[in-house]
Amino acid sequence: MPEETKYSANSKPKFWNDPEKRALLFQVLMVGTVILFILYIVSNTLSNLETRGISTGFDFLSQTAGFDILLTLIPYDATYSFGRTFVVGLMNTMLVSFLGVVLATLLGFIVGIARLSHNWLIAKMAAIYVEVFRNIPLLLQIFFWYFAVLQVLPSPRQSIELFGGVQLNVRGLYLPEPVAGNGFGWVVLAFVAALILSFFLVRWAKKRQDQTGQYFPAYWASIGLVLGMSGLTFLLAGSPITWVDPELVGFNFKGGITIIPELSALLLALSIYTAAFIAEIVRSGIEAVDHGQTEAASALGLPRSRVLRLVVIPQAMRVVIPPLTSQYLNLIKNSSLATAIGYPDLVSVFAGTTLNQTGQAIEVIAMTMGVYLLLSLLVSLFMNWYNKRVALVER
Secondary structure, eight states: OOHHHHTOTTSOOOGGGOHHHHHHHHHHHHHHHHHHHHHHHHHHHHHHHHHTTOOOSSGGGGSBOOOOOSOOSSOOOTTSBHHHHHHHHHHHHHHHHHHHHHHHHHHHHHHHHHTTOSSHHHHHHHHHHHHHHTTSOHHHHHHIIIIIIITTSOOGGGOEEOSTTOEEETTEEEEOEEEEOTTHHHHHHHHHHHHHHHHHHHHHHHHHHHHHOOOOOHHHHHHHHHHHHHHHHHHHTTOOEEEEOOEEETTEEESSEEEOHHHHHHHHHHHHHHHHHHHHHHHHHHHHSOHHHHHHHHHTTOOHHHHIIIIIHHHHHHHHHHHHHHHHHHHHHHGGGGGGTTOOOHHHIIIIIIHHHHOOHHHHHHHHHHHHHHHHHHHHHHHHHHHHHHSOOOO
C-alpha cells in the first residue's frame, strides 16, 4: 500500500497522538486525583474527631452562648445562642467594613487629587501622608490609635466635652441620641419623595443637556430639594425629634449613642492605611488621562474644578476601578485584625470565643471563611458591574 494513501489528510490521528484528547484525559485524571485527596482528608479528619470524642455538626448554634459582647447592633445578652453570636459578629464586621470603605474612598480621592495640586505645600503634604501610612504595618497602626491615642484619654469623670453634649473619654465617644416623636413619619415620607424627584430631575437634566447642550446644575438642585423639602416638613410637623444626652451615672455615662474606642481605633487605622493606597491609584488614574483632554476642556472656558469633575475623573475611573476593587477587598479582610484590640468582629466573637467554648473548629472556621469569601465575591460582583457601566462602548 502506498505511504501517501496510508496517512491521508482525512485520516483521524490515534488517541495518543491527538493533543485535545490527551489534554482532556490529563484534566480528568487531575480532577479525579484532587477529589480523592479531598475525600481522604475529610475521612481522616472525621475518623480523628470520632477517636477523640469530638462531635461534629451545627447543633451547637442553638446552645446558649453564656457570654456578653461589647458592641451589638441587635438585641443580645448572655442568654442568646451561639447562632446569635455569629449574627452579631457578622454585623459588627460589616459595620466596620462599610464605614471603612466609605471613609477610605473619600480620604483617598482627596489625597490623590491633592498629590497633583499646583500648590507645592499641599502636594508635598499629600506625598508625605502616602509614604508614611502605606509603609507602616496595619497592625502597628491599629495599636498606635488604640494604645497611644485613645487609651491615654481621661477617665469618665474628667471627660472632654466637645460640643452639644458630646463627651469623649477613655471608654469611648458619647453622642446625644435622637428620639423620633409623633409626626416624624411625614419627614421620612418627604425625604423619600425628594429623593424620587431628584432622580427624575437628574435624568431630565442629562437628557436636556444631550439635546440642547445646555448645562443644568442638577446635583446641587437635588441637594437643595432634599434638604428643603425635609427641613420644611420637619418644621411644619413641629420638630418631632428630641435629643437624649448621655449622663454620668456612677463610674460611666448612660444614655445616648456610644462609640467604643475599639471601633474608633480600628476604623481610623483601616481608613487611613487603605486611603494611602487609594490615593496612589487615583493619582495614577488621573495621570493616565491624556493631557490633551484637559487642554481641550480648558480651551472651552471650563473652570478647573469642572474640568476635573466632568472630564478627567470620569475617564480616570476606568483605570481606577479595578485596583480600587482590590483595596476594598483588602480592607474587608484586614478588618479581621480587630481581634488584636478586642473589637467584637466575626473573628473575635465567633472564631475566637465561640470556638474556644464549643470546640467545633471545623464548622466555626468554615463558616467564618465562608462569610469573608461571600462578602468579597459580592463586592467584586458589584464593582465589576460598575466597571462595565463606566467602560468605553466599542463597536
